[in-house]
Amino acid sequence: MAGTMQLTNVLKTLADPTRRAVFERILQEGEVAATGLVRGSKVSQPAVSQHLRALRDAGLVAERREGRHIHYRVAPKGLSPLIDWLGHYQTFWQERFENLERLLKESE
Amino acid sequence: MAGTMQLTNVLKTLADPTRRAVFERILQEGEVAATGLVRGSKVSQPAVSQHLRALRDAGLVAERREGRHIHYRVAPKGLSPLIDWLGHYQTFWQERFENLERLLKESE
């Protein structure tokens, strides 16, 4: 019952495709400055900045300042609420859905 | 790249706490009629009905009509987009986050 608000926040934050794309790009690049994210983005710099704020507030990314750049990286623990939630019902998924572990392995 | 829309839909659908609570109650009860879900819910019958529609559209629940009741049950495959997405980056989670499988096992 605890952490239901954090889970809500993580889900809401990842639910927006533009913001999720930002998250995935940070994930792929490892560490990237906001400018790098704005380039090749469909939306404006402020929009990216707002998405970064949302991702940070949800605990999904962390930042590191270096000069006038701010480098963002994924904070894997931010996904805990989501993974815990799935894990909480794993028995159910397992019973009806085969083995969740195998599924996780097979994809990709 | 494929199924990004389905993932968005699943995330959006689960992001609302009221709707997620409906989903979890269906999950716990196994199979339950809409009336059963309305009782003990904070929101009105139409609100529940709208949430059920959203859950069905996202592929997260299935229904079975029996007389004037409609029984809802969870459709575990509806979570595929979410699980696949997590699985797609599993290498990353694993590296930085320990073992996702173990996490899934350990939580409850």
Add this chain to the structure above:
DNA sequence: AAAACGTATAAGTAATTGCTTATATATTGT
């Protein structure tokens, strides 16, 4: 100190969302 660069915030706006009350559509029982 001034200009340039990287990022964040402010203010405004159209679109979406989650609810409500009222009403419609099934299905069953009398």
Add this chain to the structure above:
DNA sequence: ACAATATATAAGCAATTACTTATACGTTTT
């Protein structure tokens, strides 16, 4: 046929959201 039950849809509304342009803030370079 009629009333009762179970569910869905319609219409309207306040709150939220994701964007935009304009501006402020912080850091570096000259």
